[in-house]
Each structure stands twice: as C-alpha cells, then as structure tokens.
Amino acid sequence: MGKNLTMLVMDAPYESANSTTALRIVQSALHKGHNVHVFAYEGAVTLTLKSQQPHANPAKGTTAEQEQHPTTKDWIKALFEMSKGNGAKLEWTNCGLCVDERGPAEWIDGPKRGGPPEFARSVIASDTTLVVPTKRNC
C-alpha cells in the first residue's frame, strides 16, 4: 500500500543538481505507488513556470530540437500525468509569498498556492518528510 511523502525543495531550475535529484525521487516514489506532496519555496517556485522554453545553442550551432533541452515544467507536467495513470497522488504547492516576491505566477496545470500552514499539515499527515535545502557552503 502506498505511503505519503512530503518533500520541500528550494532550488531554482538549473541552479544545482538538487532539483534533478528531487524530481528523480518524486518519480520513483510515484512509480512505487506512494503519494507525494511537494512544497516549493524560494527559487523553486519557478520550477513550474509555464513560460519556460527549450532553446537552441548558438555556440554549437544546434537547434532547439537538436538540443532536446529539458525544462523542469515539462518534467513536472509528466509527473502529474504519471500520477493520474497509476493511482498515486501528486500534489504540488508553491509558496505564495515566494511567488509574490519573484512574480512567476503563471504555472502549468497542477500546482497550487500555499504556505507554511499547509506544509505543517502535510508533514503531520505524512509517513516521511524530506527537506532538500539550497546549498550554502561554510
């Protein structure tokens, strides 16, 4: 039987490998039938930004099609579609204050606006919580 996983992510797209790893974990958990609730804070609220576009690479002279440039919004969109197919539920909450500060309010279908109270409720209701913080060296 599927369990409930709460994840918190904070990195903006292409900032670090954390985003890729977090999405790999979500994909695997959904594939195993677990319900996943992702909370995006800080720059991570741009992971689901609708206007993301693949681009060409002028340095290599390749087109956008040849580059096959992955965008996080397409990956997350695919995760939502995957969750519809296997019964596991994916919820995605973008921090409202983080969105207001940065302005990226046009998202793909699926994410909702929320904040710390929703995160706290999800943590309490979940079997496991994983926080993937931004990297700050010290």
Added chain:
Amino acid sequence: MNQYLLIESRDCFESKDVEYCYDLAKDLASSGNKVTLYLIQNGVLPTRRTSMINGRLSDLAKSHVDVYADDFSLRERAIPSSALADGIRVSNIDTLVDLLMSDGTKAIWH
C-alpha cells in the same frame, strides 16, 4: 533502535560539514541505531579508491553504517564501480525511496 537515513550530496572538499555528516553517521551507529549513508551528486566523489578521504567511508562501512553510492551520480562523474573504495555499495534512486519510506526512518539531507 532508530533508523536514520543520511543523504550526503556534497564532496568533502566542497564543504567541511561533510566530515561532520560522516561523524554523525558513525556516532549514531555506535549508539546502536540502524544508519544508512546514501551518497549522491558530488557526494560520490570521495568514494574513489584514490580519494584522500576514502578511508573515512571504508571506516564507516566497518562501523556498521550502510554506505551506498548513487549509480546515476557515479555515471555522471565517470566513476566505475571497480574504482570504489572497500565497503561502498552501488545503489539507485529506487532503493533510496524504499529506505526513505521505511517505517520510522528519520531522513536528513545535506
């Protein structure tokens, strides 16, 4: 006995905190807890037999810490399994999720 999953994403030359993570894993295991150290992203760099720090990881494995290196991260960094120091096992994201979702597991990402 508690169950801890420590996920280390950094190289020890990237952040001094990494060695504290190794110390935490060893202390938790020596206190009788079940401990897994899952190395991912740049966290797999010290797994190489030729790394100056690899002895720390082999020592953890001898100290009853399960030390795993993420296969995807190893491939990204061209580290073959044959290059790994003693006691380190290659693993994958599905195993990480299984560990994460095990009853009572406390997970810490660094």
